[in-house]
Amino acid sequence: VTTTGGTGVCSNVGCGTAYRLRQGENGWTETVIYQFQGGADGAIPVDRLVSDAHGSLYGATAEGGLPGADGHFDTGTIFRLDPPKSGETRWTKTILYQFKGATDGFSPQGGVIFDASGALCGTTEFGGTHSGGTLFKLTANEPGQLWTKKILHHFGARTEDGINPTGSLALDANGNLIGTTLS
Numbered sequence: 001v002t003t004t005g006g007t008g009v010c011s012n013v014g015c016g017t018a019y020r021l022r023q024g025e026n027g028w029t030e031t032v033i034y035q036f037q038g039g040a041d042g043a044i045p046v047d048r049l050v051s052d053a054h055g056s057l058y059g060a061t062a063e064g065g066l067p068g069a070d071g072h073f074d075t076g077t078i079f080r081l082d083p084p085k086s087g088e089t090r091w092t093k094t095i096l097y098q099f100k101g102a103t104d105g106f107s108p109q110g111g112v113i114f115d116a117s118g119a120l121c122g123t124t125e126f127g128g129t130h131s132g133g134t135l136f137k138l139t140a141n142e143p144g145q146l147w148t149k150k151i152l153h154h155f156g157a158r159t160e161d162g163i164n165p166t167g168s169l170a171l172d173a174n175g176n177l178i179g180t181t182l183s
Contacts, residue, residue, distance in 0.1 A: 001016060001017065001018050001019070001045035001046070001047075001048070001049060001059060002016050002017045002019065002045070003016050003044045003045065003046065003062075004016055004044075005017050006032065006035035006036060007035045007037070008035060008036050008037040008038045008041070008043060009037075009038060010038045010043050010044070010063075014035070014036075015035070015036040015037055015038040015041075015042075015043035015044065015064070016035075016036045016043060016044050016045045016061070017032045017033075017034065017035050017036065017045075018032070018033050018034040018036075018045060018049065018057065018059070018081060018091075019031060019032050019033060020033050033081065033091045034081055034091050034093055036061060036064070038063075038064055039064060040064065040065065040066055040095075040098075041064060041093070041095075042061030042063070042064035042065060042076070042077040042079055042093075042095065043061055043062075043063040043064035043074065044061055044062040044063045044064070045059055045060070045061050045062075046059070046060050046061065046062045046108065046109050046110070046111060047059070047060065047109065047110050047111030047168055048111045048168065049081070049111070050111070050112060050113055050114060052114070054082075055082075055083045056080050056081065056082045056083065057080065057081040058078070058079070058080050058081075058096075058112050058114075058120060059078075059079055059081075059111055059112065060076060060077065060078050060079070060108035060109075060110075060111050060112055060122055061076055061077045061079065061108075062074075062076050062107050062108060062109060062125075063075075063076060063107070064076065064077055065077045065095075065098035065099060066098050074106075074107075075098065075099040075100060075101045075104075075106035075107070076098075076099045076106055076107050076108045076124065077095050077096075077097065077098050077099070078095075078096045078097040078108065078112060078120065078122065078138060078147070079093055079094065079095055079096060080093070080094045080096055081093050082094070095146070096120070096138060096146060096147045097138055097146055097147050097149055098146070099124060099127075101127055102127055103127060103128060103129050103154075104127060104134075104149075104151075105124030105126065105127035105128050105133065105134035105136065105151070106124055106125075106126050106127045107124055107125045107126050107127075108122050108123065108124050108125070109123065109124070109125045109165070109166040109167075110122060110123050110165065110166060110167050110168045110169060110179065111168055112138075112169075113168070113169050113170070113171060114171075115137065115171060115175065115177070116171070116175045117139075118140075119137050119138060119139045119140075120137070120138040120147070121135070121136065121137050121138075121152075121169055121171075121177055122135075122136060122138075122169065123135050123136070123165035123166075123169065123179060124136065124165075125164050125165065125166055125182070126164070128151065128154035128155060128156065129154040129157070130154050130155065130156030130157045130163075131156060131163075132154070132155035132156020132157075132161070132162075132163030132164060132181075133154075133155040133156070133163060133164050133165045133181070134151050134152075134153065134154055134155065135151070135152045135153040135155070135165065135169075135177065135179070136149050136150065136151050136152060137149070137150045137152055138150075152177075155181060162180075162181030162182075162183065163181055163182070163183045164181055164182035164183055165179050165180065165181045165182070166180070166181070166182045167179060167180040
């Protein structure tokens with residue numbers, strides 16, 4: 001992903017893109033597969049995308065989404081990009097979750113990963129009960145509905161806890177989530 005560029009109107013530099021690179025006989029060719037538009041569509045895609053067995057890609061935007069509970073308009077989203085259907089060229093994007101700000105958390109920074117159960121896990125840099133960010137888990141609902149979010153941890157309760165998680169999560173052999181905090 002790119003955090004700027006594309007056609008969206010975000011500070012005159014675009015709202016970000018998702019792209020594919022393919023190696024051919026004459027080198028690498030880039031194809032933009034999605035251009036984020038800002039607002040409810042999401043803006044500033046972060047970190048990396050993860051794929052499922054069907055070729056769909058999952059990721060996070062640090063901004064965009066609906067206005068949050070605390071008045072933030074750019075609380076971030078978790079999205080899925082589905083590959084084009086046979087005979088088509090456009091990827092389609094679905095918002096799986098829109099952060100609400102405040103204790104719900106906002107501004108995801110490290111993308112998402114799948115845990116052993118197939119749920120998506122990630123972090124928000126800000127918000128949560130102690131305003132130090134959150135670790136969350138999203139599980140699928142009926143088609144067409146937003147996914148259900150459960151907060152697994154609120155950062156910032158203790159000094160040694162760390163605050164503002166920003167890097168990618170990793171999953172160890174025992175199914176534990178491992179990550180880092182900015183402070």
